[in-house]
Amino acid sequence: MLERLKSSLINSPVIKRGEYNYFIHPISDGVPSIDPRLVEEISDYINKITDMKRVDTILTVEAMGIxxxxxxxxxTGIPLTIVRKRPYFLEGEVELSQSTGYSKGVLYINGLKRGDRIIIVDDVISTGGTLLALVKALKTIGVEVLDVISVIGRGDGYLKLKELGVEPKILVTIDVGEKGVEIKHVFGDQ
Ligand SMILES: O=P(O)(O)OC[C@H]1O[C@H](OP(=O)(O)OP(=O)(O)O)[C@H](O)[C@@H]1O
Ligand SMILES: Nc1nc2[nH]cnc2c(=O)[nH]1
Incomplete structure (x- = not known):
C-alpha cells in the first residue's frame, strides 16, 4: 500500500530553512516533477478511506495541496475549492493567519457558506499551524468539516487539531533529520 509514496519519501533530500529541517518531495514541492502514477496512488487511497457521499466540496490550500x-x-466529480494566499475582496471572504515551521502568511477562504460539508486535503501537516487556523476559520463560517486528510505528516502538530475535535488522517508519518527522511507510520498499519 502507498508503495510509490513510501519509496519516494525515503529518497527525499533535506535542506535547512532556518533551524527547520525541510524535506523536498514532488507532492509537497512539485520538485523535481510529479509522477502522475504517484498522485493517482494517493488520490485512489484517499477515495478508499473517506466517505465521499456527503461531501459538497474538497477543500485544499494553495499551493501544494492542489x-x-x-x-x-x-x-469523484466533487468540486474543488482552493484556500488562496491572496485576497479577492469578494463578499464573505474570510481571512486567516497561517504559521508554519518556516513561514508566516495570510490565507483567504472564498466560496464556502454555512452548512457546506467539506473535507480538507493537504500535502503536509507539521506544526499543525495551517490546519488549526483553517479549521477554526471554517467553524466560524459554519462549515461542517467531515474529514481532514494530509498525505504526509511529521511531528506532533496534528495533536492541536484534536482540541477542535478533529482527528486527521495522515497517510504516511515521517521523521525528518538533517541526513534524511525516515518512515514512522503508514495509515491503516497497526
Ligand atoms: O503544519 P504546518 O507547519 O502549518 O505546515 C503545513 C503547511 O506547509 C505547507 O504549506 P506552505 O505554506 O509551505 O505552502 P506551499 O504549499 O505553497 O508550499 C503545506 O502545504 C501545508 O499547508
Ligand atoms: N516540502 C515540505 N513542505 C512542508 N510543509 C511543512 N513542512 C514541510 C517540509 O518539511 N517540507
Whole structure:
C-alpha cells in the first residue's frame, strides 16, 4: 500500500530553512516533477478511506495541496475549492493567519457558506499551524468539516487539531533529520 509514496519519501533530500529541517518531495514541492502514477496512488487511497457521499466540496490550500486534491476531484466529480494566499475582496471572504515551521502568511477562504460539508486535503501537516487556523476559520463560517486528510505528516502538530475535535488522517508519518527522511507510520498499519 502507498508503495510509490513510501519509496519516494525515503529518497527525499533535506535542506535547512532556518533551524527547520525541510524535506523536498514532488507532492509537497512539485520538485523535481510529479509522477502522475504517484498522485493517482494517493488520490485512489484517499477515495478508499473517506466517505465521499456527503461531501459538497474538497477543500485544499494553495499551493501544494492542489495536485492531490484536484486528482480526487476529477476521480469523484466533487468540486474543488482552493484556500488562496491572496485576497479577492469578494463578499464573505474570510481571512486567516497561517504559521508554519518556516513561514508566516495570510490565507483567504472564498466560496464556502454555512452548512457546506467539506473535507480538507493537504500535502503536509507539521506544526499543525495551517490546519488549526483553517479549521477554526471554517467553524466560524459554519462549515461542517467531515474529514481532514494530509498525505504526509511529521511531528506532533496534528495533536492541536484534536482540541477542535478533529482527528486527521495522515497517510504516511515521517521523521525528518538533517541526513534524511525516515518512515514512522503508514495509515491503516497497526
Ligand atoms: O503544519 P504546518 O507547519 O502549518 O505546515 C503545513 C503547511 O506547509 C505547507 O504549506 P506552505 O505554506 O509551505 O505552502 P506551499 O504549499 O505553497 O508550499 C503545506 O502545504 C501545508 O499547508
Ligand atoms: N516540502 C515540505 N513542505 C512542508 N510543509 C511543512 N513542512 C514541510 C517540509 O518539511 N517540507
Amino acid at each position: 495536485p492531490v486534491a484536484n486528482a480526487l476531484s476529477l476521480k
